[in-house]
Amino acid sequence: GHWNTVAYVSHCGNNGQFEALYHGVPVICLPVYDDQFYNGLQVEYKGLGITMNFRTFKPEDLTKNIIRIVTEPSFLENVRKGSMMLKSHREELDEVIVTWVEHVIEH
Numbered sequence: 001g002h003w004n005t006v007a008y009v010s011h012c013g014n015n016g017q018f019e020a021l022y023h024g025v026p027v028i029c030l031p032v033y034d035d036q037f038y039n040g041l042q043v044e045y046k047g048l049g050i051t052m053n054f055r056t057f058k059p060e061d062l063t064k065n066i067i068r069i070v071t072e073p074s075f076l077e078n079v080r081k082g083s084m085m086l087k088s089h090r091e092e093l094d095e096v097i098v099t100w101v102e103h104v105i106e107h
Helices: 012-022 035-045 059-071 073-087 090-106
Strands: 008-010 028-030 049-051
Touching: 008 012, 012 028, 012 035, 012 073, 028 035, 028 059, 035 049, 049 059, 059 073
Parallel strands: 008 028, 028 049
Antiparallel strands: none
């Protein structure tokens, strides 16, 4: 992520939400399909961003919510905590991947 990014507007697919969390950026979710609705609920429940209805939102609502997630300290605090947690497990994940690749090669 670019260091100037202060908010991320997304359909809230798995990749996008984890990228935003990894980089410590609050999210505006506009879910469109399937798991995106659940992801949006989780983002909002955990205080990582705001979920909006993509069929009914107005541009001024989007602007208002972007300003909100950028100015209310709780959003930034929550995504920074989440980012630290996600990054702290990176080495563990790398080890798991290597272990399973080696296992598949051996068998």
